[in-house]
Amino acid sequence: MSHEHPPQSQDAFLSRLTQSIDRMPRRLRQCAEFVATHPERIAVSTVAELAAGAGVQPSAFMRFCREMGFTGFSQMQKLFRQDYAQRWPDYQTRLQSLHAQGSDSAGALLADFVEAGRLSVENLAHSVDPKSLDEAAALLSTARTIHLVGFRRAFPVVSYLSYAFEKMGVPAVLASGVGGLGTRHLFSPDDAMIAVSFAPYTEQAIELAQDASARGLPVVAITDLVTSPLMRLKSTALLVNEIEVGAFRTLSATMILAMVLAVAVGARRSGS
Amino acid sequence: MSHEHPPQSQDAFLSRLTQSIDRMPRRLRQCAEFVATHPERIAVSTVAELAAGAGVQPSAFMRFCREMGFTGFSQMQKLFRQDYAQRWPDYQTRLQSLHAQGSDSAGALLADFVEAGRLSVENLAHSVDPKSLDEAAALLSTARTIHLVGFRRAFPVVSYLSYAFEKMGVPAVLASGVGGLGTRHLFSPDDAMIAVSFAPYTEQAIELAQDASARGLPVVAITDLVTSPLMRLKSTALLVNEIEVGAFRTLSATMILAMVLAVAVGARRSGS
DNA sequence: TCATAAATAGAATATATTTTCCATTTCTTG
DNA sequence: CAAGAAATGGAAAATATATTCTATTTATGA
Numbered sequence: 001m002s003h004e005h006p007p008q009s010q011d012a013f014l015s016r017l018t019q020s021i022d023r024m025p026r027r028l029r030q031c032a033e034f035v036a037t038h039p040e041r042i043a044v045s046t047v048a049e050l051a052a053g054a055g056v057q058p059s060a061f062m063r064f065c066r067e068m069g070f071t072g073f074s075q076m077q078k079l080f081r082q083d084y085a086q087r088w089p090d091y092q093t094r095l096q097s098l099h100a101q102g103s104d105s106a107g108a109l110l111a112d113f114v115e116a117g118r119l120s121v122e123n124l125a126h127s128v129d130p131k132s133l134d135e136a137a138a139l140l141s142t143a144r145t146i147h148l149v150g151f152r153r154a155f156p157v158v159s160y161l162s163y164a165f166e167k168m169g170v171p172a173v174l175a176s177g178v179g180g181l182g183t184r185h186l187f188s189p190d191d192a193m194i195a196v197s198f199a200p201y202t203e204q205a206i207e208l209a210q211d212a213s214a215r216g217l218p219v220v221a222i223t224d225l226v227t228s229p230l231m232r233l234k235s236t237a238l239l240v241n242e243i244e245v246g247a248f249r250t251l252s253a254t255m256i257l258a259m260v261l262a263v264a265v266g267a268r269r270s271g272s
Numbered sequence: 273m274s275h276e277h278p279p280q281s282q283d284a285f286l287s288r289l290t291q292s293i294d295r296m297p298r299r300l301r302q303c304a305e306f307v308a309t310h311p312e313r314i315a316v317s318t319v320a321e322l323a324a325g326a327g328v329q330p331s332a333f334m335r336f337c338r339e340m341g342f343t344g345f346s347q348m349q350k351l352f353r354q355d356y357a358q359r360w361p362d363y364q365t366r367l368q369s370l371h372a373q374g375s376d377s378a379g380a381l382l383a384d385f386v387e388a389g390r391l392s393v394e395n396l397a398h399s400v401d402p403k404s405l406d407e408a409a410a411l412l413s414t415a416r417t418i419h420l421v422g423f424r425r426a427f428p429v430v431s432y433l434s435y436a437f438e439k440m441g442v443p444a445v446l447a448s449g450v451g452g453l454g455t456r457h458l459f460s461p462d463d464a465m466i467a468v469s470f471a472p473y474t475e476q477a478i479e480l481a482q483d484a485s486a487r488g489l490p491v492v493a494i495t496d497l498v499t500s501p502l503m504r505l506k507s508t509a510l511l512v513n514e515i516e517v518g519a520f521r522t523l524s525a526t527m528i529l530a531m532v533l534a535v536a537v538g539a540r541r542s543g544s
Numbered sequence: 545t546c547a548t549a550a551a552t553a554g555a556a557t558a559t560a561t562t563t564t565c566c567a568t569t570t571c572t573t574g
Numbered sequence: 575c576a577a578g579a580a581a582t583g584g585a586a587a588a589t590a591t592a593t594t595c596t597a598t599t600t601a602t603g604a
Binding site for chain 1: 315393394398400408424513517523527529539
């Protein structure tokens with residue numbers, strides 16, 4: 001069935017893919033999913049490479065091409081090679097063309113933030129001390145419960161941590177700050193805290209961190225400057241410096257740091 | 273002469289080309305000129321096609337490749353394919369082998385995630401269509417209220433958007449999903465929605481987006497795959513693809529996209 | 545102008561890639 | 575649970591593509 005005329009455009013191809021992906025058998029769906037994730041590779045890869053990427057045999061990928069209405073892989077590839085030229089430019093060129101659209105267009109904005117984000121991320125590898133990171137992971141992995149504190153710009157970070165910890169089965173509570181006094185009364189000496197705060201520092205976050213520290217909880221701080229109030233605690237500090245665009249700072253590097261921390265803790269927990 | 277090591281990048285290739293083009297014999301210069309005019313075709317063409325384009329015999333084109341320092345056409349083509357798409361598969365395999373070695377010290381983990389983040393961010397410049405971005409900003413800037421929908425991994429994104437919009441005085445509501453039916457009854461035709469969801473898609477998010485769309489609200493979707501259910505709505509879609517490390521995906525590129533969207537909307541609001 | 549070297553075209557060969565085929569396994573359905 | 579259908583993996587065959595080889599042409603310089 002379904003072996004009529006082949007899709008004439010990438011749009012047609014993709015809509016057909018979405019339509020039939022649910023009804024596909026296992027291996028064919030693997031192909032479909034891989035193609036949906038990396039459509040740009042079709043033009044420049046061989047069946048063998050794509051099949052390997054999707055984790056199937058070349059013959060399975062062939063069947064996938066047929067199922068999509070093509071006579072074979074070559075025909076399908078031809079479609080993708082046709083308008084390859086449009087997206088050809090590499091990263092640098094692409095950035096320039098985004099900028100060229102005029103300084104107040106969304107494209108120029110995107111170029112600015114992408115560049116800032118890239119630099120921030122690259123910078124992270126230097127600004128974070130691996131020893132502190134190990135230390136932080138060690139502290140957190142032995143805690144009974146991890147309290148997560150962060151407001152305003154830091155809130156997305158802790159909400160991500162909360163999600164990641166839940167996914168890995170690590171007990172963690174988000175200090176919400178809404179509905180009264182929060183989770184302060186729950187602090188127990190064998191717990192630990194991750195406090196996230198950036199200049200200008202939210203008082204509430206600092207207070208909670210100080211409180212926890214006073215009660216003997218180890219505190220891991222994610223912050224931006226060495227002058228941060230969080231540095232005054234006897235805490236383990238992880239520094240991230242996001243590059244500013246206009247009055248805005250990205251969160252790209254910070255999210256990566258959060259993720260690394262979460263995964264490191266998760267690994268230690270399950271490993272031991 | 274000149275048969276040393278091959279160029280390692282497209283830039284190196286091009287500078288070498290300009291350098292030697294004057295000293296080349298006729299047919300070889302035809303090749304050089306054609307390649308200089310259509311560098312994007314190298315990755316997706318055969319020698320025969322390129323030779324025909326340059327008006328020479330395939331064997332002449334082969335000599336040209338040699339003259340440029342490659343062992344043959346295949347090696348040269350590889351360079352042009354790598355710069356475009358081949359970073360990803362290389363990266364994935366490298367990562368798997370690292371994981372197999374069990375180098376799960378926090379430092380190595382950090383390096384991995386930094387690399388993944390950097391690539392994800394760079395890729396954003398390709399995957400997001402500037403036109404869609406402009407369109408999205410336009411739609412959202414005229415809305416009375418912006419409804420924000422996103423759960424699980426997408427929640428940090430919408431919580432950031434909520435923060436950014438508040439900071440800029442743009443009315444936005446977070447569809448919390450907790451405490452009952454949420455904000456669905458608040459949908460009004462002159463509102464708009466930003467829906468964020470990644471595979472495996474949270475049903476609740478999809479439903480809310482469909483509901484909003486059915487009621488005539490413009491929906492801006494931030495999602496990962498062309499097969500995403502959010503793509504089926506007549507919505508404006510922005511695609512972000514984060515590289516996977518182990519079973520985890522960063523949010524670095526996604527946060528940048530969110531930020532760009534927020535700032536673009538804010539600028540339009542205050543500008544008009 | 546002639547001798548020599550370089551460059552070229554086209555066919556022949558080697559290699560890579562696609563495509564088909566079929567035995568085996570895995571699902572469906574009565 | 576058995577019979578049939580669908581799906582799969584692997585390898586063999588067909589095709590496309592890259593690469594080399596050599597006879598011929600074109601350029602170079604004394």
